[in-house]
Amino acid sequence: MGMRPAAFIVTGLVAALVMSSCSTWQERQFGRVDRRPTVSPSREHRLPKAPKSIYGEIPVEMNERVIAWLDYFQGPSRERFQRYLIRGERFQPIMEDILVKEEGMPPELVYIALIESGFNTHARSRAKAVGPWQFIRSTGKHYGLRIDSQVDERRDPIKSTKAAAHYFRDLKTEFGDWYLAMAAYNAGEGKVRRAVRASGSRDFWKIANHGRLLRPETRDYVPKYLAARILASDPKRFGFVRVGAEPWQFETTVLETPTDLKVLARCAGVAEEEMRDLNPEVVGHATPRNYTLRLPVGTTDAFRVALASIPVEQRTSVVAAAGHTYRVRRGDTLGRIARRHRVSVPDLASANNLAINDHIYSGMRLVIPGREGGVTVAAKDEPPPNGVKQIHVLRPGETIGVVASQYGVPTRKLMAWNRISNPRRVPAGMKLKVYTSEKKVAAATPSAPIRVAANDATPTDTTSSSAVSYRVRRGDSLWKIAKRHGVSIAELQEWNGLVNASAVKAGDRLTIRTVRE
Numbered sequence: 001m002g003m004r005p006a007a008f009i010v011t012g013l014v015a016a017l018v019m020s021s022c023s024t025w026q027e028r029q030f031g032r033v034d035r036r037p038t039v040s041p042s043r044e045h046r047l048p049k050a051p052k053s054i055y056g057e058i059p060v061e062m063n064e065r066v067i068a069w070l071d072y073f074q075g076p077s078r079e080r081f082q083r084y085l086i087r088g089e090r091f092q093p094i095m096e097d098i099l100v101k102e103e104g105m106p107p108e109l110v111y112i113a114l115i116e117s118g119f120n121t122h123a124r125s126r127a128k129a130v131g132p133w134q135f136i137r138s139t140g141k142h143y144g145l146r147i148d149s150q151v152d153e154r155r156d157p158i159k160s161t162k163a164a165a166h167y168f169r170d171l172k173t174e175f176g177d178w179y180l181a182m183a184a185y186n187a188g189e190g191k192v193r194r195a196v197r198a199s200g201s202r203d204f205w206k207i208a209n210h211g212r213l214l215r216p217e218t219r220d221y222v223p224k225y226l227a228a229r230i231l232a233s234d235p236k237r238f239g240f241v242r243v244g245a246e247p248w249q250f251e252t253t254v255l256e257t258p259t260d261l262k263v264l265a266r267c268a269g270v271a272e273e274e275m276r277d278l279n280p281e282v283v284g285h286a287t288p289r290n291y292t293l294r295l296p297v298g299t300t301d302a303f304r305v306a307l308a309s310i311p312v313e314q315r316t317s318v319v320a321a322a323g324h325t326y327r328v329r330r331g332d333t334l335g336r337i338a339r340r341h342r343v344s345v346p347d348l349a350s351a352n353n354l355a356i357n358d359h360i361y362s363g364m365r366l367v368i369p370g371r372e373g374g375v376t377v378a379a380k381d382e383p384p385p386n387g388v389k390q391i392h393v394l395r396p397g398e399t400i401g402v403v404a405s406q407y408g409v410p411t412r413k414l415m416a417w418n419r420i421s422n423p424r425r426v427p428a429g430m431k432l433k434v435y436t437s438e439k440k441v442a443a444a445t446p447s448a449p450i451r452v453a454a455n456d457a458t459p460t461d462t463t464s465s466s467a468v469s470y471r472v473r474r475g476d477s478l479w480k481i482a483k484r485h486g487v488s489i490a491e492l493q494e495w496n497g498l499v500n501a502s503a504v505k506a507g508d509r510l511t512i513r514t515v516r517e
Helices: 005-019 064-074 078-102 107-117 137-142 157-175 178-187 189-199 204-210 221-233 261-268 272-278 300-308 334-340 345-351 400-407 411-417 478-485 489-496
Strands: 251-255 291-295 325-327 365-367 388-393 431-436 467-471 509-513
Touching: 064 078, 064 221, 078 107, 078 157, 078 221, 107 157, 107 221, 137 157, 157 178, 157 189, 178 189, 178 204, 178 221, 189 204, 251 300, 261 272, 261 300, 334 345, 388 400, 400 411, 400 431, 400 489, 400 509, 411 431, 478 489, 478 509, 489 509
Parallel strands: none
Antiparallel strands: 251 291, 325 365, 388 431, 467 509
16 A cells, blocks of 8 residues: 555654754764764665664654654764674674573564663663663562672673563553553653553654653663664664674683672683673672682683682682671661771672672661681681791781782781781781791881872882882772782782672771882
């Protein structure tokens, strides 16, 4: 059948309106934001001439709002949309496989993850929605996602995609229309039910044009999705670049005991960032018990051998006192709880596998790290069987790192022998147990506090020149300090007993060794 006269007139008016304000598309350099209008979507993408790739079970409808979003993505938001497409090259294939092969859903649903988060596994909205599909806590739990102090499966591209498919199946069953299902995904089922009743219609566009039944974000949600889908289905046509990023691939192994991600990364021979990228659902610094860990392809055998050589008690950094727990009250924060129990925020977060800025909620039960003589309790490390035990009284101004350097032992072991997890909270006068292969006397240290320059590392006033003390400046990070002094971040953490690399703050003193072991 031919196009009806009324429809033809409307299409022509829309095309004329857009063509009058659009300039001819020319190839432009990737990454540069072009705020001028680009190719006219109504001219290039009238439905009879649209690429076949944009067709599917979910219909594509062109109107002024879709055109406005097409212009926005190609203009002011061009750089951001390009980043989303590149990130999508990694996650889109596995998400589409789940949608189609496992859940029997349209593959074009994957573009919901594009407009929700740009395929960012760690995305977090102001409404506390999390992950690539932006689930809020209640909806995520309703669809079977584990969300607690150790794991947040909303961040997992595979598990969250399955949950999103189940959610969309329920929404489509209830509303009978993909556009209304999308609106409900954005605004909630209750809001869309009320809008349908008030309008007496199940046509999304009629409800959206009413103006008061749905908030602006929801009225624009479907047009935004359609525009993103049109561009992402054929990005080269619109001048976007494909970089050929490697798809998200991995192997798996089961961990029976909790283990630090940095330990796992070392065993796999990769950076900790890569381990976190493969296991984004892990909330804190360590995995929970009986956890299925993802590893880079080809590393599993070597990983298992390396991990088997590490004693179980040395696989995590912080061990909490048995039975010492606290139930979170309304209005609590990690900072308030830490001050109430006289522990540091990093130690409290680490003991519960939390990041420092993670959300805690009323009724949640936290483990409080134990304390012994004013010092936070750490994991115990057995002394060497033939080691010579010595007692070192910590002098004013001395640090744990300096003492470890003087006796030639690792800082981590010195902390473990003395059940210390926060080296900055060790008081002068504390008696430290030190185990060495033979009797060794530490270099003399003056009783007066060490004077430290405000803006650079200076040798401590000791007879040993193997370590210097550095006062952290505003704007410093472990990466900057390590680069400035030619050492690694791992070494800085080892020398100073740091569990969390982001926990240092201005005014802290760090030990930096000038002669490496």
